[in-house]
Amino acid sequence: MRVLRAVAVAVLLDTLVQAALAGLFVTGDLNLLTWHAANASLLSALTVAETAAALVVWRRLAAPGWPAAASAALVALVSAQQGLGEARVLAGHMPLGMAIFGCATALAYWAFTHRAGAARQPGRSVAGVAE
Secondary structure (H helix, E strand, O other), rough: OHHHHHHHHHHHHHHHHHHHHHHHHHHOOOHHHHHHHHHHHHHHHEEEEEHHHHHHHHHHHHHHHHHHHHHHHHHHHHHHHHHHOOOHHHHHHHHHHHHEEEEEEHHHHHHHHHOOOOOOOOOOOOOOOOO
């Protein structure tokens, strides 16, 4: 779980770096487009690592499967984002960037709030008290 948390934070922070680089590029610093493109490759690698960590957590810790699926979807979204950026299709590139940031935020939030073994049993609250 620690590895997933670390990678989820790295993905979230790198997504924020991507947005900052894009914003600074739009203000006129053309050199930052090269950094933005290079950082996209780093973000792509980080999302693959996040998916691997989420799969391990799902299989080994019996965590829900949706974070692994969402991480895999994030890999696809980042890949599509790279394609749109390289093609200069900003009408799709910018909104997709927001979706990536939202997904990365949700995954990081889950990684820090999920408690292994805290699955609900019918008729019991998470704390184990009868409802």
